[in-house]
Amino acid sequence: MRGLYVAAAVLAFGQAALADTPKVVTDFGPVQSLVAMVMGDLGTPDMMLPRGGDAHDFQLRPSQAQDLATADLVIWVGPEMTPWMARAMDSLGSGLSLPLLDAPETLTRTFGAKDEGEHAHEGVDPHAWLEPENAQIWLGLIAEALAQTDPVQAETYRANAKAAQAEVTVIEADVAAVLAPIKDKPFAVAHDAYGYFAAHFGLQNEGSLRMGDAAPSGAAHLAELQDLLTADGAVCIFPEANHTDASARQMAEATGARLGAPLDPEGSMLTPGPALYGDLMRGLARSMAECLSQQ
Missing domain, CATH: 3.40.50.1980 (Nitrogenase molybdenum iron protein domain)
Known part of the structure; x- marks a missing residue:
């Protein structure tokens, strides 16, 4: 399953409000962290890659494959980063997918690129969370994916995303200050x-x-x-x-x-x-x- 952009996919998935917080699955730490910021007290997103695992080479356990297959929403960087997720999703036929690297808003670079803002997907560098602007963008996309999947809590997700974006601004400033010298x-x-x-x-x-x-x-x-x-x-x-x-x-x-x-x-x-x-x-x-x- 590949490149199913969230806005269109959610409409196909259904507009009915959900009684419970949706089951959200993520690929690895940085994405899980951003999603956790947006979900806040409403729930905790699952993470497929365990602590210490290799994001580029991992084999899902049967229980993880079941979690992925029954997820309401899968939020991940994309197969460029976690190809094992792509293989599992293709075989399991899981539900709605938000591959963040595919979002038109995401700023991407090719490996070895010297200038910013490139959007060529051939040879794309998938480590896009290391660009703070992408973290800001992704928080908004995650909030909208959750809002459309769980309309009852839509405003909470959006408010959490705004608070998280403010936090990322602080993180960016802290990092810049440390690196300036x-x-x-x-x-x-x-x-x-x-x-x-x-x-x-x-x-x-x-x-x-x-x-x-x-x-x-x-x-x-x-x-x-x-x-x-x-x-x-x-x-x-x-x-x-x-x-x-x-x-x-x-x-x-x-x-x-x-x-x-x-x-x-x-x-x-x-x-x-x-x-x-x-x-x-x-x-x-x-x-x-x-x-x-x-x-």
Whole structure:
């Protein structure tokens, strides 16, 4: 099941008001957090990927497959991020789907893009929650999806979304303040997941050890990256949570850069819930600043 945009899909799904809060299923931490903000006290969205799981490679348990099949609303980034969700939804025939990356309002980038606002879906970078403007947009889309699925509580969802958007504004300002002193410090990362974050906050991301989420580190690419980081005087190289730091450690030794703390762009090691999005964004900023600010 793919690309069924919510406004049209809900009309087909039915307009009747629901007596209970709808059963909402999400793919992984950042999306679950945004949905939890909008649902508030009305309910808690399920999350398919457990804490510590790999968002790109996961196998649903039978009980999770049943939850997905019986969901009233599935809110997820899209198959570019969690292909196992797409496969499960195709086979299970679950109900209404809101793939956030497909929404026309979503700001997208292609892998390696240097400018903002691109909307090419071929090679699209799915890590779009790292753009705070997308978090704002998605909160509104989530509220409307819930409002149309559960009209009785529509105004509550919309009010919660507005409050959450104000919270994201605070998160964005906090992150910007932490990162401001190190914006001119070049660094490298484990994989190409930080395009949105670096572009929004004006950071000097020089490259990644892996070009994509599942792409191995080829010898030619690593040699080119080593030359670039050495020439540009990269200050830090950041490994990634839930993955080995061996390649990052080797690159740091080869270039003279410091090895930073593991970054967690997917919130894989964080506690799920409404606070996760802020914890994720602030955590990235703190980890980067702690390494890049050292003399």
